[in-house]
Amino acid sequence: MPYTIDQSSRRAVLTGAGLLALGALPAWAAEAAAPSVAAAADLSSALPELASLFTKQTGKSVNLIFGSSGAFTQQILNGAPFEVFLSADESYVDKLAAAGKTEGPGVLYALGRIGLFLPKGSTIAPGGDLKGLASALRDGRLTRFAIANPDHAPYGRAAKEALTKAGLWAAIEPHLVLGENVAQATQFATSGSTQGGIIPQSLALTPQVQAAGSFALIPADLHGPLRQRAVLLKGAGATARAFFAFLQTPPAQAVFKRYGFAQPTGKD
Template sequence: MGKTNPVYRLKGAIFGLLLAVLCHGPVSAQSGPIIAVASNLRFVIEEVARSFHDESGMSVRFSFGSSGNLARQIIQGAPFEMFMSADEGYVFRVSEAGASVDQGKIYAVGRIAVYAPKGSPLQQMAFPADYGGILNKQTAQRFAIANPDLAPYGRAAKQALEHAGLWQAVRPRLIYGENISQTAQFILSGSTLGGIIAYAQALASPFKDNGDHQLIPASWHQPIAQRMVLLARAGETTRRFYAYLGESKAVAIFRKYGFTVQ
């Protein structure tokens, strides 16, 4: 394992700690209904929630996690009122279990980006052309993606690496995040060369100021169709928020973070 620049390591530890604080538990309000939200949406959905509150005076809270884990919690009876998944398949599972009012609707299509933090030897390298040589070195550090079995963004990352012909080179170096937020935490900790994260994360702080990203072509992986659904216990505030996500202000925020919205 190669040595890491001490400054790079210290900065990574600081940003990793900040991200760790940001990545757990319900947030955004002291009271209000709790919405289960895929981790890749953290930055965009909190901005949407502030806009919603400014217009309606209503507040919602969020519990972030991998789509697979959130779906399991919902089926087991977790007290969520709405589910915003990064993979529509998990919404269908929740619907089949009788935990939702219907099958919901697609609210956005996500993208992925390869990200290299400051100080990483990958920072100035073109993806995928220059990655193979570095990842094949015995001294190469870890490379982070979300768990493909739990997180849709991890599955897309694996598909993109396979398409690029890098999967075999990177596989021995992989470290898996339970969700895309934990994956980003690994990257900013300074313990990895970089990794693949949601494009929305790459466009937000602290990522945009502390590394470089390259948008991965959408054709390199299956579409990340993100679906939301009202759950059986949904109340008036949650229903209002669900409707607000289709309004122009919310759509503009999603687009600002790199999502495709019809």
């Protein structure tokens, strides 16, 4: 069975009690407070930069909370008072829209990619075709490998699809160390806890990850598209609406592009 390590995110996460307390604020106080933005963990490098740019432009701030898209979806269905949701998989936004939790269908803001990360000094041959990984599995060199939990993390699901199409899933599953979200999986892959992992390009492009090892994109045809959708949630205030609109502007899209996200087009 895969290992699942329950480790708190390195970024602040509101507890259930904190969320309930926020939800209990009167309307005027809730609007004055920075709105809570639930964001997929693959955005944990790009979104703080975007939030800082938004603050410089408007003087307003947002409270960023990172985690898995599936876990956030369940929290929102249960009444968590987020005002904006940036999902790594648009199907979760569709689910919330069907439940009447959103203001409209939202917007496609980015297309994600995954790749194979190997730490410095690895004996596994690099390459997005995963042939080096297959060789390491055959001769017993690979014993611990990180991906995000595919049950609720879209990037984990894409990793499982790629490993399955490459014919490696059955062999690698007993050696998996599952992160609760893709940021945690990246931490496992880069910290020496595992012998590598499948991580998002958006996190692989950060200086810390680049310094820790090598990264090779996995061909997009090995997994389903990572269509990332943002949406305003019911009850969103003026600051949340302004931030949602800001994410669709050319300066914001330029930041997404710099972190390796493909830009949506009319054909996407």
